[in-house]
Amino acid sequence: MQEIKIGLEVHVQLNTESKLFCSCPTSQAEPNRNVCDVCLGFPGTKPVLNEKAIELALKIGYALDCRINKKFLFSRKTYFYPDLSKNFQITQLETPVSSGGKLNIKDNKIRIRRVHLEEDPAKIIREEDHVLLDYNRSGIPLVEIVTEPDLKSPREARIFLQKLQQILEFIYVGDFSKEGGIRVDANISMTKYESKYGYEEGLVEEKKGGVRVEIKNISGAKEVEKALNYEMLRQKNLLEVKRETRLWNEKTKITISAREKEEEDEYGYIFEPDLPVIELSDKILNEIQSNLPELPESKKRRFLKYKISPEIIDTLLTEPELTHYFEYLCETHNEKASAVLLAKYLKRTLNYHNLKLKDVDIDVRHLRRIIDLLQKYLITDDVAEIIIREMVGDHVKGKKVREPEQVLRDLKYEKPLEEERIRKFVLDVVRENTKAVKDYKIGKKESFDYLIGQVMKKTGRRASAKRIKELLKREVG
């Protein structure tokens, strides 16, 4: 028998406008432009805490069901490295913003040990024989989310991370399309139990392994799964696993040893004396808690009541904006039609362009009009998708996004057939395919589909399958 324990340290870049301890912007810029005396660690400068970062960290604490520490403080983690402007990092040790939370994935409850705030070091750019330092990243606010070693497989680690990322997106604390949006250190230990028969003690279980190996700096959930899978394989082939820190190489897909560690890291933590103890009022906490957006889990429960398939709901839940659009559309239109339009046609088109809904300027009113057209049988489903493709295409080309009717005009779209015309085609098909009609009547269901196909051939895109089906049913019974 084998037992696997995986614990994760997830670093999330918070989407504040300014850095954690100074007013430098966090936006993308030329190297070493978004810097000041404070984030470069000039002598005499002092940190001033960004309140927005506290708010975002607290949102994460609430979303992960954590205990919020009303009083917390910061610490200095001291180690020498060229990317640290002060050669210490301001982080939290004794009292993080919040601790003791949980996140359920299926039947497994993953305990969250802590959620704490810290500053990002500068970026090291490695050149052939030297390195360059870009301090734009120095002081960017990060939240570190640490789990207990409750994950039981690399796959579970991936699912956990995807779920976590989904929650973080829904509460609007991070932008994961940015470089370095989510970075993970993964700890894994494998314990083997072997049954042995001893002469005196009888059947005994012997425990082997259980050495913790840390894999540092993996970006993204899928890479974490790959890195852990590799690491499991590596360890299985070893006689003895050493306690060490390893690095995941995304290109070669292997882990390499960074350093062996016999004991805990030596960081010589002291309390950050340049920052006071932070005390939060109940008023602020209540405000943050009550303004916390609805979490995906609860949205899913609500949407399931609309009798929409779980797959479609999961697609809606891949982006908070899709769910917002869905709820707007539901105010005026049928839930199922709205969900299909968004989850199938729109999402498919966005994926094709590698876009997110929030990046595209699509008006909800236009989507409403597309559903109207569908429901009045003025267009078919595939025409609806074509309209959406054209509209997103406009955005991609940097043009003004056209209205659905304009798209139809530009496509020289012919109006769908009148019911009477479709009926004529149906009658034609029935007359021409007496054998198929007969077969259907004696119970051959496939024949009905064949008949539909024949009618569609005649009508082109100008009649929907649904409509044809209705009329055909009426004729052949």
Place this chain on the structure above:
Amino acid sequence: MDLKEYLKNPDKEKLFENTFSEIKKIQEKYKPFITISEEHARKYLEEEKGDKDFLLPISVKDNICTKGIKTTAGSKILENYIPPFDATAIKKIKEVGYIIGKTKMDEFGFGTFCLNCAYGIPKNPYDVGRSCGGSSGGAACLTSALKLPHIAIAESTGGSISCPASFCGVVGLTPTYGLVSRYGLVDYASSLDKIGVIAKTCFEVAHGLTKIAGYDSKDSTSINRKSEDYTKYLKKDISKFRIGVPKEYFDNIDEEVKKEVWRAIKKLEGEGAKYEEISLPSTKFALPSYYIIAMSEASTNLARYCGIRYGMTKEIKGSYNEFFSEVRGEYFGEEVKRRILMGTFYRKAGYRDKYYLKALKVRGHIIKEFKNEFKKFDCILAPTMPIIAPKFTDIALLSPAQQYAMDILTVAPNLCGFPHLSVPCGKSNGMPVGLHLIGDHLQEGKILQLGSWV
């Protein structure tokens, strides 16, 4: 001539010329400066509009950042460092003065005798064979030697204002922690560092404090409160004052020093103040607690000097660790290395509980003990230093631990963040003796009020 007299009939040009001709002579004799910034001062004086008549000569301890003027903190590692900004306190004091130069100090403030300065040792104007005290030795030396209106901006972590003020026979005020912004102060131990004032008289000190005190959003430990004019407390009636005299602060004190301090206390009694002997039994724990906290914080604050972004550097060779060690090994002085090593040890995993965290607990305990006394007393009085300014030849015989022990009387108020004032109260062997007045948090007014009667 002191400031009060000068303000009756100010003449800024004459003062400027006199000051610079004087300080050049003083620099020859006693060497209080690392940098004299005459050109800078002249330009500032010419450009400054407004109430020019009241612009005063200001000297600044060299660990306080001055825009465009070299700021070394007494260390080789910052030999070429010109800050791109003014410390907040400097910005404020520039409204009433111009900077004449940067004064000597023990490297990063690490010392009691101003011997650990990379740029030479200032000499005591009372006896050039004796120390000026530290770490703000240059500030006190200059103040003592310059007989013109002048305010020295200094800084104390564990006694660096009181000690040199006492040794050089001038007045030194260390305000409540957080009253004066530390933004732009090169950190020694951030939870202990305070910018303060050294001057010849209580009036000048009060005037200086009034200008530099006040909230600063750039320093998160700065106190947000209404500003006040501290000169209004001077020479106010003290007949309702109650003074505590802690007996522990008279153990192992030079007899002459003790005598002078008691004479001063009796004098204050003559003015109507009532005194009572008290006990502060935790005094003996203040010294180790102070040094552990100060060194722990210092060892992290000084980590940034590594030859990458500013300050002295060397050719980049080897691994980054080798490079950092090369730079730090070459440009840090011996006492700096000693304190970094000790500070790193105190906060090391496995020792942290025993030293660093214990020291923090002791600190809390000492604050409580003092606070309890301040319920009954307006002020606590003691000698500032256990001895008069020592001879250089005698200091050479002291071990580092014996040198640290000289701070025994000044560390407690620093550790607690209480305001304290050293005023000259007599002489022994021709050398000045300092009386130490310690007040409760934000009671700068009271210690100045009492001090003005000494």
